[in-house]
Amino acid sequence: MRIDWVRVAGITIVVSAVLIFSMLVVRSEFPAFDHVEPVEIETTEFLWTYRLIDMIAQAFVLFVAAACCVAMLRVKEKKK
Amino acid sequence: MIPLVYYLAGAIALYVIGMYCLASKRNMIRLVIGIEILMNAAHLTFIAFSAYRTAGYIDPLGHAIVIMSIVFAGCVTAVALTIVTYAYRHYGTLDVRKLRRLKG
Amino acid sequence: MVGWVAYRKAYRKILGVYAALGLSVTAYFLYELYKEVAEKGIVLIVGQLPFNPPLGACLEIDMLSVFMAFLYTIAGLFAAVYSIKYMERDTGLTQYYTLLLGLIAGMTGVVFAGDFFTLFVFWELMCLTSYVLVAFRKQRWEPIEAGFKYLIMSAAGSATILLAMSFLYGMTGTVNFAGLAASLNNATPDGWLYVTLTLIIVGFGIKAAIVPFHTWLPDAHSAAPSPISAVLSGVMVQTGAYALIRILLLVFGSMQPMWQMPLAVFAVFTMFGGNIMALLQNDLKRLLAFSTIAQMGYIIFGLSMASLSGLTGSLFHIMNHAVMKGLLFLCAGSFVHQAKTRDLRKLRGIRKTMPLTSMFFAIGALAIAAIPPLNGFWSEWMIVTAGIEAEMIPFSALMLANMIFSVVYYIRVIRMIFVEKPTAVSKKATEAPASMLIPTFVLACLCIIIGIYPGPFIIIASRAAEAALNLLAYIGSML
Numbered sequence: 001m002r003i004d005w006v007r008v009a010g011i012t013i014v015v016s017a018v019l020i021f022s023m024l025v026v027r028s029e030f031p032a033f034d035h036v037e038p039v040e041i042e043t044t045e046f047l048w049t050y051r052l053i054d055m056i057a058q059a060f061v062l063f064v065a066a067a068c069c070v071a072m073l074r075v076k077e078k079k080k
Numbered sequence: 081m082i083p084l085v086y087y088l089a090g091a092i093a094l095y096v097i098g099m100y101c102l103a104s105k106r107n108m109i110r111l112v113i114g115i116e117i118l119m120n121a122a123h124l125t126f127i128a129f130s131a132y133r134t135a136g137y138i139d140p141l142g143h144a145i146v147i148m149s150i151v152f153a154g155c156v157t158a159v160a161l162t163i164v165t166y167a168y169r170h171y172g173t174l175d176v177r178k179l180r181r182l183k184g
Numbered sequence: 185m186v187g188w189v190a191y192r193k194a195y196r197k198i199l200g201v202y203a204a205l206g207l208s209v210t211a212y213f214l215y216e217l218y219k220e221v222a223e224k225g226i227v228l229i230v231g232q233l234p235f236n237p238p239l240g241a242c243l244e245i246d247m248l249s250v251f252m253a254f255l256y257t258i259a260g261l262f263a264a265v266y267s268i269k270y271m272e273r274d275t276g277l278t279q280y281y282t283l284l285l286g287l288i289a290g291m292t293g294v295v296f297a298g299d300f301f302t303l304f305v306f307w308e309l310m311c312l313t314s315y316v317l318v319a320f321r322k323q324r325w326e327p328i329e330a331g332f333k334y335l336i337m338s339a340a341g342s343a344t345i346l347l348a349m350s351f352l353y354g355m356t357g358t359v360n361f362a363g364l365a366a367s368l369n370n371a372t373p374d375g376w377l378y379v380t381l382t383l384i385i386v387g388f389g390i391k392a393a394i395v396p397f398h399t400w401l402p403d404a405h406s407a408a409p410s411p412i413s414a415v416l417s418g419v420m421v422q423t424g425a426y427a428l429i430r431i432l433l434l435v436f437g438s439m440q441p442m443w444q445m446p447l448a449v450f451a452v453f454t455m456f457g458g459n460i461m462a463l464l465q466n467d468l469k470r471l472l473a474f475s476t477i478a479q480m481g482y483i484i485f486g487l488s489m490a491s492l493s494g495l496t497g498s499l500f501h502i503m504n505h506a507v508m509k510g511l512l513f514l515c516a517g518s519f520v521h522q523a524k525t526r527d528l529r530k531l532r533g534i535r536k537t538m539p540l541t542s543m544f545f546a547i548g549a550l551a552i553a554a555i556p557p558l559n560g561f562w563s564e565w566m567i568v569t570a571g572i573e574a575e576m577i578p579f580s581a582l583m584l585a586n587m588i589f590s591v592v593y594y595i596r597v598i599r600m601i602f603v604e605k606p607t608a609v610s611k612k613a614t615e616a617p618a619s620m621l622i623p624t625f626v627l628a629c630l631c632i633i634i635g636i637y638p639g640p641f642i643i644i645a646s647r648a649a650e651a652a653l654n655l656l657a658y659i660g661s662m663l
Contacts, residue, residue: 007104014100021096022089057302058148061309064286065155068316071279072162095347102340111336118343125350133357142353145301149346152308156339159315163332170325176332 087128094121108167108174112160119153251499251645252295252426255506259419260288262623263411266514269620270411270521280320287313287415291423299360300349303427307345311338311391314420318408330407334400341390341397348383351376352435365434377436381443384431385450392424393480395454402461405473406526410517413469417476418510422502425483429498433490440490447488452582454481459589467526468516471597472509475552478590479505485583486567489574495649497566500642504559504634508551511627515545518620528600535602540621544628546598551631553594554587558635562642 094117101114123146130142164174171178264284290313293306315338319331353359355376356367368377390397401421405413432443458478465471479501486498518541519534520526535542551558554565564587571580634641 010100010104014096018093018096021092057305058151061305061312062151062155064283064309065158065312067279067282067286068155068159068312069162071283071316072159072166072319072322074279091347091350098343099340102336108332115336115339115343118340119346122343122346122350125347126353129350129354139357141359145349145353145359148301148305152305152312155308155312156315156335156342159312160332160335160339163315163319163328163335166319166322166328167332170328 084128084132088125091121091124091128094124106175106177108164108176111176112157112164115160116153116157119149123149249295252422253292255503256288256291256419259415259506259510260284262510262514262627263415266517266620266623267411270409270517283313283317284415287317291419294423295426300352300364301359304346304349308342310420310423311342314416317412318404318416320409320412327407330403334404337390337397337400341387344383344387348380348387351380351383361430361434368435377439381436385428385443385447388424388427389450391421392428392484393421393454393477394450394484395457395477398454398457398477401477402470402473405476406467406469410513410520413517414510414513417473417513418506421476421480422506425480425487425502428484429487432487444488444490448485448576448579451481451485451488452579454478454484455583455586459586463589463593466528468519468528468531469513469526471593472512472516475590476509478586479509479552481586482564482567482583485579486570489570489576491570491574492646492649494567494570494574496642496646497563497570499649500566500645501563503641503645504563507627507630507634508548508560511544511548511624511631512552514620514624514627515541515548518624521620528597532600541624542601544624545601547628547631549594549598551635553591559631559638562635562638
């Protein structure tokens, strides 16, 4: 079986990168929520109670994505 | 609960795997899957943070962001797949290394 | 202010309604322009509902946003008028105008975003529409290949932005820009902030054409239909620069030494990469695309100084670049439309058969090459002097060298169009139709006007820069 050395090298690099990054991440303390301003809780509650707003934004983007797909998949009519 | 950094390590691992996938896969559809993996890395961190904000409660902002972002990732995938369809029609192959006609 | 959300999509038959579609787009944009002009000079905060402004201020409009939105609207208006004639032989025009409006809406939403999440939503909208607009002519292989490469790189950029946003959310518990700025004000830069900064520069840099991440740009801009190239190159890469301006100045505003030097180094690489590659090009639109990369290098350099004069120069250059690059791409589109080729060697001497368009092209090319009486000179000069003030002298010297490089290749293009003998291809070309001439004419006039009398425009740009730098006012008015 032929071994593709480039691919082996690539996979080795990736696996070692994952392991090294994981160890670095696990050792370092993430400054989670060190800098919280207590007043900002209102934005969160606002967005959660008025879900309609972000639903509208999402629906809009979804509609434009549908328009994109229609634009791409259109059939060219042959005009004589 | 397990410490927060394990979730972050998982997300970083997903990000690296996603980048590897984008850099080294030949099949166009696998590249599109790689983009999905990248976005899921970010989704994982959002959910992890929203769970660890205050003990016992979850912060809904993270979840709202992730719900929208999953939809956007799906939209990007849909558009990407239409482009892949046409690329297959033009080139006859799904191998992205054959798309080399534009150089320089 | 929710007007930009609405657009019109006409379900009409193809024959005879192209002009109506184009004009409806135009009329809509004129309405937008009126609203923009009426609101200038005011710092506006728009809450999502009429009551309680501090709650959920997802949109925030200050001078910088209005400045950029005005540019986008003008660019979209010209592209729409131009498209009436240019795209007449294409199918799917209803979707085309829809997507063009969606692109402008997305970009406008990006500059009006008050928090990072809104910015991401509109960023995705802008990116989605631009993927499809680049790959719009799917019958040929070139837009498809360029569109696919563009999509992969840009989607990776969006994912990187999302990851950076999640780290910022983790560190501060909010994604609101004012909240982020207030929270990270006194932060000491530790490892995770460096990581986040790197992700942000990479993510937005892919869109803003910073050099290691620019490889999608020449293919995408030369393969897109010309009015789309004008909008993409003139204003969409500026949106990446705008996002960098906002985030680096607001969120990382208190940690300036952290990002100034690396950004300046990237800017110099970008300038060199763009200019040197442009010297080697034979394809007209590819040359213009590489020149866009170089101009973005100037803008990022102005940003990296983070001083008022540097930022004013950058914003003024953004405005000039939108006008000049839009003009150049629209003229190039006229050439392509009439002569059916993009190769510079075949387009020689086209001045004889297309005199007006060649003249407008020459005005635009001279403007970008920073010849004194035209507008490019003022903005590039401002960036250079700001660099000397901020004691980044080797970078300013490199920028001057790059300006000289750009003069070289623009003179080459002008010489090929004007001086040489016409080839067979360019002899067959006739002058461009009226609706393609009008936008180019107006843009050329704008170049000259801004060049001769830059005063009021510089004042506008400096007010925008002040608004960008004014951290306290931003936070104070949002919280």
